[in-house]
Amino acid sequence: MTTTTLTKQPATADPGTTRPYAARIDHVSKSFGRPGAQQQVLDDISIDVAPGEFVCLLGASGCGKSTLLNLVAGLDAPSAGAIETPGGRPALMFQEHALFPWLTAGRNIELALRMRGVPRAERRDEAERLLELVRLKGAYGKRVHELSGGMRQRVAMARALAQDSQLLLMDEPFAALDAITRDVLHDELTRIWSAANDDASGTGNLSVLFVTHNVREAVRLAQRVVLLSSRPGRIAREWQVDIPQPRRIEDAAVADLSVEITEQLRGEIRRHGQH
Amino acid sequence: MASTETKAQPATAKADDPDRAGGTTAGDASADLAGLEAGLDALESTVVARQPWLRTIVAKSFPPLIAIAIVLALWQLAYHLELKPHYLLPSPIDVARSLQQKWFEGTLLGFVWTSVSRGALGFLASVAIGTLLGLIVAQVKVVRAAVGPILSGLQSLPSVAWVPAAIIWFGLSDATIYAVVLLGAVPSIANGLVAGVDQISPLYLRAGRTIGASGLAGVRHVLLPAALPGYIAGLKQGWAFSWRSLMAAELIVNAADLGTGLGQLLEQGRELQDMSWVLSAILLILIVGIGIELLIFAPIERRVLRSRGLLVKS
Numbered sequence: 001m002t003t004t005t006l007t008k009q010p011a012t013a014d015p016g017t018t019r020p021y022a023a024r025i026d027h028v029s030k031s032f033g034r035p036g037a038q039q040q041v042l043d044d045i046s047i048d049v050a051p052g053e054f055v056c057l058l059g060a061s062g063c064g065k066s067t068l069l070n071l072v073a074g075l076d077a078p079s080a081g082a083i084e085t086p087g088g089r090p091a092l093m094f095q096e097h098a099l100f101p102w103l104t105a106g107r108n109i110e111l112a113l114r115m116r117g118v119p120r121a122e123r124r125d126e127a128e129r130l131l132e133l134v135r136l137k138g139a140y141g142k143r144v145h146e147l148s149g150g151m152r153q154r155v156a157m158a159r160a161l162a163q164d165s166q167l168l169l170m171d172e173p174f175a176a177l178d179a180i181t182r183d184v185l186h187d188e189l190t191r192i193w194s195a196a197n198d199d200a201s202g203t204g205n206l207s208v209l210f211v212t213h214n215v216r217e218a219v220r221l222a223q224r225v226v227l228l229s230s231r232p233g234r235i236a237r238e239w240q241v242d243i244p245q246p247r248r249i250e251d252a253a254v255a256d257l258s259v260e261i262t263e264q265l266r267g268e269i270r271r272h273g274q275h
Numbered sequence: 276m277a278s279t280e281t282k283a284q285p286a287t288a289k290a291d292d293p294d295r296a297g298g299t300t301a302g303d304a305s306a307d308l309a310g311l312e313a314g315l316d317a318l319e320s321t322v323v324a325r326q327p328w329l330r331t332i333v334a335k336s337f338p339p340l341i342a343i344a345i346v347l348a349l350w351q352l353a354y355h356l357e358l359k360p361h362y363l364l365p366s367p368i369d370v371a372r373s374l375q376q377k378w379f380e381g382t383l384l385g386f387v388w389t390s391v392s393r394g395a396l397g398f399l400a401s402v403a404i405g406t407l408l409g410l411i412v413a414q415v416k417v418v419r420a421a422v423g424p425i426l427s428g429l430q431s432l433p434s435v436a437w438v439p440a441a442i443i444w445f446g447l448s449d450a451t452i453y454a455v456v457l458l459g460a461v462p463s464i465a466n467g468l469v470a471g472v473d474q475i476s477p478l479y480l481r482a483g484r485t486i487g488a489s490g491l492a493g494v495r496h497v498l499l500p501a502a503l504p505g506y507i508a509g510l511k512q513g514w515a516f517s518w519r520s521l522m523a524a525e526l527i528v529n530a531a532d533l534g535t536g537l538g539q540l541l542e543q544g545r546e547l548q549d550m551s552w553v554l555s556a557i558l559l560i561l562i563v564g565i566g567i568e569l570l571i572f573a574p575i576e577r578r579v580l581r582s583r584g585l586l587v588k589s
Contacts, residue, residue, distance in 0.1 A: 073485060089487060098482035101583040102500040111496060115487035135312050145584025148319030150312075163486060181315060187308050246304065 022167045022207035023049040023072055023090070028081035029232075030067055041067050043232035044081070051166065051205040052197040056212060056222035058261065060269050064233030065211045069171050072209065087166030090209075095172040097152035099144045105155045106131065106140030112162040130158040133192065150181035154188065161192070170210045174217070183249060186220055190245055215258045215265065220249045225261060229268045236268055365551040370558065373551035382535075383559075390521060390536035391563060393449075397456030398517040404457065405464025405513060406506075410494075412465060413472035413502075423469070426462050434459030434516065435523035447530040452521065459520030460513040467509010471502035503579055511572045518564045537563070 030042040041064040049055050057065045070076045072083055073092045099108045109127040118126060131139055134154040144152060153173060160168055174182040189208075196206035212218050218225045222241055229236040239261060243253045347367050353359075354366040365373075377383040412419050412426065437458045441451040475498065483489070483497035499506075525538020533539070537560050544552030580586040 075481065075484060089485075092485040094478065094482070096478055098478045100479060100482070100497070100500065101585075102503065102579075111488070112486040115492065115496075135309055136316075143582060143584060146320070148316060150319065151316055159486065181319075184308065184312055184315060188312070191305065191308065 019048070020051055020086075021048045022051045022053070022085070022087055022205070023047075023209060024082075024084040025068070025072065026082045026084070028068070028071060028078045028083060030064065030071060030076075031079045040232040042071075042078075043234045045228075045233065045235060046081075047226060047235070049167065049207050049209055052207055054193060054208045054210065054221060054223045056210045056218035056225045057228060058212060058215060058218045058225055058265070059228035059233065060213060060230050060265065062233075063228040063230040065213075065228055066171055068228075068233065069169050069209065069211050072167075073169050085167055089163070089165060090167040090169050091160035091163040091165040092169045093153075093156055093160045093171065093173045095175050097144070097149075097156040099152060099156055099159065101144045103144075104140065105136065105142045105144065105147065108144070108155060109159050109162045112159045116163055126162070127158075130162055131155070133161065134158045134188065148181075149177050150185060153177065153185060157189070157192070166205055166207060168206060168208045170208060172212055173210075175212070175214070182217075186217065186249065187246065190221065190247075194245060215262050216249050216254065219243075219254045219258045219261065220247055227261065227264060227268070230272060237264055362548075363550060365554065369551045370554045373549075374555045374558070377555070386535050386537055386540050387559060387563060389534045390525065390538065390560075391567075393452060393525075393536060394456070394514075394518050394521045394567075397453050397521060398460060398514055400453070401457050401460035401464055401513055401517060402510065405461040405509075406468060408461065409465035409468030409472075409506075409509070413469045419469075426465055426469075429458075429462040430466060433523075434520035435527075437520075438524055438527050441524070442528065447528050447533065449533065451528050452524040452533075455524040456517050456520045460517040463516050464509050464513035467512060468502060468506050471505020471509065472498065474505050475501040504576075504583070504585065507572070507576050507579060511568065511576065514567065514572060515564070518560075518567075522560055 025045055025047040028042060028045045029040065031038040031040045033039050045068060047055070047057075057068065059065045067076070069092070071078050072085065073090055074083075074085075075092075099105070100111070103111065106124075106127045109130055110123045113123045113126055114120075128137075128140060131137060134157050136151060136154055136158070139147065139151065139155070144155075147155065156173070174185050177185065193206055193208055208221075210218070210221060219241055224238060224240055226238045227236045228234065239257065241257065243251065243257070247254055350367055354361070354364060358364065361369075374383070377386075408422075408426075412422055434455055437455050438451070441454040441458075445451040445454060479497055479501050480493075483493050488496045521536070522538045522541075525536045526542050529539050529542055535543075537556055541553060541556035541560070544550075544556055577586060
């Protein structure tokens with residue numbers, strides 16, 4: 001399955017092709033601050049995310065990866081360039097679960113369903129189905145504070161999936177979790193993403209744009225890893241990851257590629273010390 | 276301990292086999308993962324049993340009751356030693372008798388009801404106005420810059436200061452009483468809501484926008500519920516201000532056709548130089564104020580905080 005998706009990969013350096021995409025980031029730049037005293041955060045970024053593709057954005061602090069994700073999510077507008085998400089508003093998951101503490105786990109999901117326009121009669125069943133998908137059957141009535149960190153992130157994942165978007169944006173969603181839980185959630189995310197793309201009649205295609213500063217995590221999850229340089233963020237290099245899923249973070253192949261990417265990442269960081 | 280918790284989780288039932296088999300097929304791997312997750316969930320979830328409410332009430336009310344008993348004892352002692360003449364310092368029993376007498380006259384509940392209904396009505400009107408005002412101040416930058424400082428300044432103005440102005444405007448009427456109550460309570464309710472909105476984590480607003488809750492839907496489903504704890508604190512304070520302002524107004528606005536509230540009762544006691552009467556009126560005012568706080572606001576606040584996991588259990 002992984003290999004077939006890989007062959008569908010568009011040429012990312014040139015987003016002028018007619019291949020279908022779940023997200024097109026087209027020569028995007030972003031600056032903050034007043035005119036005259038501007039700080040450029042992103043410089044001419046172009047990435048196409050193919051339908052069903054899993055892309056990791058990797059970079060050190062200050063590379064603007066979260067800014068880029070906000071732009072794709074439509075929470076902010078680029079200073080130059082264009083972003084297209086043909087599948088509608090993307091779903092977004094943060095490092096913090098960002099679940100509403102005044103609602104139960106199930107109600108949090110139902111609110112997303114309601115905002116999407118799902119009729120009241122169907123919401124409960126759909127919320128239960130999504131909870132089951134993230135293996136939290138029976139957590140419907142649980143309050144957010146009653147759940148562990150990993151469970152909260154899974155509810156947040158279910159809420160993101162409730163938007164039924166073809167594009168899931170994830171902003172370091174597992175960075176605050178302990179290593180054991182993070183490892184399990186990697187498996188879980190891979191499983192859900194694979195299932196969504198395997199099953200033509202079900203959720204349909206699910207593309208993921210995943211931001212992280214964890215090289216191993218990127219190689220563990222992604223079909224394609226895009227390395228951003230810092231200040232301003234530019235695409236430094238990208239790698240196709242041909243290791244078949246399900247992978248493990250301990251796999252030798254994952255480790256080998258991680259070493260290579262880490263070397264490059266360190267090189268990018270070193271450049272900032274040589275002024 | 277972990278194993279007993281795991282058994283209690285229904286999701287782990289089917290996970291036992293693949294655990295032992297160490298399965299390698301896709302189905303087994305999925306069940307493996309499910310079992311692993313269920314195990315993690317069980318290990319990381321702590322079940323906090325709620326104390327029985329009766330025991331909570333007893334535990335909470337015991338220390339204040341002791342304190343009250345000590346105060347009464349000291350009072351009684353002062354009476355015995357005759358630190359002041361008895362007509363200036365009656366004993367607790369004298370005050371109780373004075374209360375009992377009014378109770379038997381059948382007028383006491385009427386006085387309490389007059390004040391409570393005025394207070395409640397004034398408070399509800401204050402909630403309506405204060406909420407609207409607070410929302411506008413919190414959400415509209417220009418209004419906040421203009422009105423915000425005035426609103427917090429008004430909170431430090433004792434509402435009794437409004438009484439003379441209100442009497443000049445409205446005469447000795449109910450309108451005067453309600454005007455004073457509103458001027459006392461509206462700023463604190465509005466300020467509470469503004470503070471509640473300011474304390475909302477930007478993360479919730481971002482999450483709300485991501486799932487498409489913007490505009491009015493955002494206010495209804497994200498902004499207002501997120502601001503609720505601060506809002507309730509503001510309501511609590513608003514009630515306290517309503518009650519205080521009402522008593523100040525009732526003390527001064529005293530007319531035969533207005534009906535007797537607790538403030539007027541207190542003033543009548545002063546006119547008759549009846550210290551037991553005065554003290555029992557003060558006691559009633561205190562009891563009503565505390566009673567409404569304990570019976571209405573405290574349970575609501577506890578419920579809201581507990582449901583959000585903000586109530587730290589000792």
